[in-house]
Amino acid sequence: SYVLTQPPSVSVAPGKTASITCGGTLIGTKVVHWYRQKPGQAPVLVISNDSDRPSGIPERFSGSNSGVTATLTINRVEAGDEADYYCQVWDSSVVFGGGTKLTVL
Protein backbone atom coordinates (compact mmCIF):
# COMPACT_ATOMS: atom_id res chain seq x y z
CA SER A 1 0.00 0.00 0.00
CA TYR A 2 1.06 3.57 -0.66
CA VAL A 3 2.81 5.39 2.16
CA LEU A 4 3.06 9.14 2.80
CA THR A 5 5.86 10.31 5.09
CA GLN A 6 5.70 13.59 7.03
CA PRO A 7 8.11 14.93 9.65
CA PRO A 8 6.52 14.58 13.10
CA SER A 9 7.21 18.19 13.98
CA VAL A 10 8.25 21.52 12.51
CA SER A 11 9.03 24.66 14.50
CA VAL A 12 9.08 28.19 13.18
CA ALA A 13 9.28 31.71 14.59
CA PRO A 14 6.40 34.12 14.03
CA GLY A 15 6.69 36.00 10.76
CA LYS A 16 8.95 33.38 9.20
CA THR A 17 8.17 30.71 6.60
CA ALA A 18 7.19 27.15 7.50
CA SER A 19 7.62 24.29 5.05
CA ILE A 20 5.95 20.97 5.77
CA THR A 21 6.91 18.10 3.49
CA CYS A 22 5.04 14.99 2.43
CA GLY A 23 7.11 12.27 0.81
CA GLY A 24 5.95 9.37 -1.30
CA THR A 25 7.00 7.27 -4.27
CA LEU A 26 6.41 9.34 -7.40
CA ILE A 27 4.08 11.59 -5.41
CA GLY A 28 4.54 14.17 -8.15
CA THR A 29 2.30 12.00 -10.34
CA LYS A 30 -0.48 12.13 -7.78
CA VAL A 31 -2.78 14.89 -6.56
CA VAL A 32 -2.07 16.04 -3.02
CA HIS A 33 -4.42 17.70 -0.55
CA TRP A 34 -3.55 19.30 2.79
CA TYR A 35 -5.55 19.71 6.00
CA ARG A 36 -5.03 21.74 9.15
CA GLN A 37 -6.36 20.39 12.45
CA LYS A 38 -6.37 22.39 15.65
CA PRO A 39 -6.81 20.60 19.01
CA GLY A 40 -10.33 19.35 19.58
CA GLN A 41 -11.49 20.41 16.12
CA ALA A 42 -12.21 18.72 12.83
CA PRO A 43 -9.65 18.97 10.03
CA VAL A 44 -10.01 21.86 7.60
CA LEU A 45 -8.95 21.69 3.96
CA VAL A 46 -6.24 24.30 3.31
CA ILE A 47 -4.84 23.16 -0.06
CA SER A 48 -6.43 20.94 -2.70
CA ASN A 49 -5.11 19.65 -6.03
CA ASP A 50 -1.49 20.29 -5.05
CA SER A 51 -1.79 24.08 -4.93
CA ASP A 52 -5.39 25.34 -4.92
CA ARG A 53 -6.57 27.36 -1.94
CA PRO A 54 -10.21 26.90 -0.93
CA SER A 55 -12.26 29.98 -0.26
CA GLY A 56 -11.38 31.53 3.08
CA ILE A 57 -7.83 30.19 3.26
CA PRO A 58 -5.25 33.02 3.40
CA GLU A 59 -2.86 33.57 0.52
CA ARG A 60 -0.06 32.85 2.98
CA PHE A 61 -0.80 29.16 2.40
CA SER A 62 0.57 27.56 -0.77
CA GLY A 63 1.40 24.10 -2.02
CA SER A 64 3.70 22.43 -4.52
CA ASN A 65 4.27 18.87 -5.66
CA SER A 66 7.09 17.40 -7.71
CA GLY A 67 9.17 14.25 -7.84
CA VAL A 68 9.01 12.46 -4.51
CA THR A 69 7.97 15.40 -2.30
CA ALA A 70 4.93 17.60 -1.89
CA THR A 71 5.30 20.71 0.23
CA LEU A 72 2.91 22.92 2.15
CA THR A 73 4.37 26.38 2.65
CA ILE A 74 3.04 28.89 5.14
CA ASN A 75 4.44 32.40 4.76
CA ARG A 76 4.49 34.98 7.55
CA VAL A 77 3.54 32.39 10.13
CA GLU A 78 1.17 33.49 12.87
CA ALA A 79 0.50 32.02 16.29
CA GLY A 80 -2.90 30.87 15.03
CA ASP A 81 -1.24 28.61 12.46
CA GLU A 82 -0.08 26.29 15.22
CA ALA A 83 -1.80 22.99 14.49
CA ASP A 84 -1.36 19.50 13.08
CA TYR A 85 -1.12 19.32 9.29
CA TYR A 86 -1.93 16.24 7.19
CA CYS A 87 -1.32 15.48 3.53
CA GLN A 88 -3.61 13.11 1.61
CA VAL A 89 -3.67 11.41 -1.78
CA TRP A 90 -5.85 8.96 -3.68
CA ASP A 91 -4.12 5.71 -4.67
CA SER A 92 -7.19 3.57 -5.34
CA SER A 93 -7.70 4.20 -1.66
CA VAL A 94 -7.45 7.31 0.49
CA VAL A 95 -4.02 7.65 2.10
CA PHE A 96 -3.17 10.16 4.80
CA GLY A 97 0.29 11.12 5.93
CA GLY A 98 1.09 10.66 9.60
CA GLY A 99 0.73 14.35 10.33
CA THR A 100 3.13 17.15 11.27
CA LYS A 101 2.77 19.25 14.39
CA LEU A 102 3.59 22.86 13.58
CA THR A 103 4.86 24.79 16.59
CA VAL A 104 5.11 28.56 16.48
CA LEU A 105 7.96 29.58 18.75
Place this chain on the structure above:
Amino acid sequence: QVQLRESGPGLVKSSETLSLTCSVSGDSITSSSHYWGWIRQPPGKGLEWIGSIDYTGKTYDNPSLTSGVTLSVDTSKNEISLKMSSVTAADTAVYFCARHHALFGVYTVLQEFDSWGQGSLVTVST
Protein backbone atom coordinates in the same frame (compact mmCIF):
# COMPACT_ATOMS: atom_id res chain seq x y z
CA GLN B 1 -23.00 26.02 3.12
CA VAL B 2 -22.95 22.30 3.70
CA GLN B 3 -23.04 21.06 7.28
CA LEU B 4 -22.47 17.53 8.52
CA ARG B 5 -23.31 16.16 11.96
CA GLU B 6 -22.39 12.77 13.35
CA SER B 7 -24.58 11.06 15.92
CA GLY B 8 -24.63 7.75 17.75
CA PRO B 9 -23.70 6.03 21.00
CA GLY B 10 -20.54 7.28 22.64
CA LEU B 11 -19.88 3.94 24.32
CA VAL B 12 -19.88 0.51 22.69
CA LYS B 13 -18.98 -2.80 24.28
CA SER B 14 -16.16 -4.86 22.86
CA SER B 15 -17.26 -7.42 20.21
CA GLU B 16 -20.47 -5.49 19.56
CA THR B 17 -21.38 -3.27 16.60
CA LEU B 18 -20.58 0.42 16.36
CA SER B 19 -23.26 2.44 14.59
CA LEU B 20 -23.05 6.09 13.57
CA THR B 21 -25.18 8.34 11.41
CA CYS B 22 -24.15 11.48 9.55
CA SER B 23 -26.88 14.01 8.81
CA VAL B 24 -26.18 16.37 5.93
CA SER B 25 -27.73 19.80 5.47
CA GLY B 26 -27.08 22.50 2.92
CA ASP B 27 -26.35 19.99 0.16
CA SER B 28 -28.00 16.93 -1.25
CA ILE B 29 -26.60 13.46 -0.74
CA THR B 30 -27.52 12.88 -4.40
CA SER B 31 -24.89 15.41 -5.52
CA SER B 32 -23.32 14.18 -8.73
CA SER B 33 -19.83 15.34 -7.82
CA HIS B 34 -19.45 13.96 -4.32
CA TYR B 35 -19.07 10.86 -2.30
CA TRP B 36 -19.56 10.94 1.47
CA GLY B 37 -16.84 9.57 3.66
CA TRP B 38 -15.97 8.37 7.13
CA ILE B 39 -12.60 9.04 8.75
CA ARG B 40 -11.51 8.20 12.28
CA GLN B 41 -8.81 9.41 14.63
CA PRO B 42 -7.72 7.41 17.68
CA PRO B 43 -6.82 9.58 20.68
CA GLY B 44 -3.51 11.32 20.09
CA LYS B 45 -3.02 9.72 16.69
CA GLY B 46 -3.45 10.57 13.02
CA LEU B 47 -6.31 10.32 10.55
CA GLU B 48 -7.46 6.98 9.14
CA TRP B 49 -9.92 6.72 6.24
CA ILE B 50 -12.65 4.15 6.74
CA GLY B 51 -14.58 4.41 3.49
CA SER B 52 -16.74 6.54 1.22
CA ILE B 53 -20.15 6.04 -0.41
CA ASP B 54 -22.15 7.74 -3.13
CA TYR B 55 -25.90 8.19 -3.30
CA THR B 56 -26.36 5.00 -5.31
CA GLY B 57 -24.69 2.99 -2.57
CA LYS B 58 -21.44 2.42 -4.42
CA THR B 59 -18.62 2.28 -1.91
CA TYR B 60 -14.89 2.45 -1.64
CA ASP B 61 -13.37 1.28 1.62
CA ASN B 62 -10.03 0.89 3.35
CA PRO B 63 -8.70 -2.62 2.70
CA SER B 64 -6.52 -2.33 5.81
CA LEU B 65 -9.41 -2.35 8.23
CA THR B 66 -10.04 -5.73 9.81
CA SER B 67 -13.39 -4.97 11.45
CA GLY B 68 -16.42 -5.56 9.26
CA VAL B 69 -17.39 -2.18 7.84
CA THR B 70 -20.78 -1.41 6.30
CA LEU B 71 -21.61 1.94 4.74
CA SER B 72 -25.14 2.85 3.74
CA VAL B 73 -27.04 5.86 2.46
CA ASP B 74 -30.61 7.07 3.03
CA THR B 75 -31.43 9.66 0.38
CA SER B 76 -34.88 10.32 1.85
CA LYS B 77 -33.25 11.50 5.09
CA ASN B 78 -30.11 12.95 3.45
CA GLU B 79 -28.02 10.75 5.73
CA ILE B 80 -25.20 8.26 5.54
CA SER B 81 -24.46 5.59 8.10
CA LEU B 82 -21.51 3.57 9.32
CA LYS B 83 -21.58 0.19 11.02
CA MET B 84 -18.47 -1.60 12.27
CA SER B 85 -18.92 -5.08 13.68
CA SER B 86 -16.92 -6.93 16.33
CA VAL B 87 -15.19 -3.82 17.59
CA THR B 88 -12.23 -3.86 19.96
CA ALA B 89 -10.51 -1.24 22.09
CA ALA B 90 -8.43 -0.35 19.04
CA ASP B 91 -11.58 1.07 17.44
CA THR B 92 -11.84 3.76 20.13
CA ALA B 93 -11.59 7.01 18.19
CA VAL B 94 -13.24 10.22 17.10
CA TYR B 95 -15.27 9.41 14.01
CA PHE B 96 -15.72 12.11 11.38
CA CYS B 97 -17.98 12.19 8.37
CA ALA B 98 -16.99 14.41 5.45
CA ARG B 99 -18.03 15.39 1.96
CA HIS B 100 -15.65 13.75 -0.51
CA HIS B 101 -15.14 15.44 -3.86
CA ALA B 102 -15.03 12.97 -6.73
CA LEU B 103 -14.03 12.99 -10.39
CA PHE B 104 -16.07 10.66 -12.57
CA GLY B 105 -14.73 9.30 -15.82
CA VAL B 106 -13.52 5.95 -17.03
CA TYR B 107 -12.42 5.53 -13.46
CA THR B 108 -13.70 7.27 -10.38
CA VAL B 109 -11.04 9.28 -8.59
CA LEU B 110 -11.84 10.39 -5.07
CA GLN B 111 -10.23 13.72 -4.27
CA GLU B 112 -10.32 15.97 -1.23
CA PHE B 113 -12.60 16.04 1.79
CA ASP B 114 -13.92 19.58 1.48
CA SER B 115 -16.30 19.74 4.46
CA TRP B 116 -16.20 17.83 7.74
CA GLY B 117 -18.52 17.16 10.65
CA GLN B 118 -17.37 18.07 14.14
CA GLY B 119 -16.67 14.44 15.01
CA SER B 120 -18.14 11.92 17.44
CA LEU B 121 -16.06 10.18 20.10
CA VAL B 122 -16.76 6.48 20.37
CA THR B 123 -15.20 4.55 23.23
CA VAL B 124 -15.08 0.77 23.11
CA SER B 125 -15.22 -0.73 26.58
CA THR B 126 -13.64 -4.06 27.41
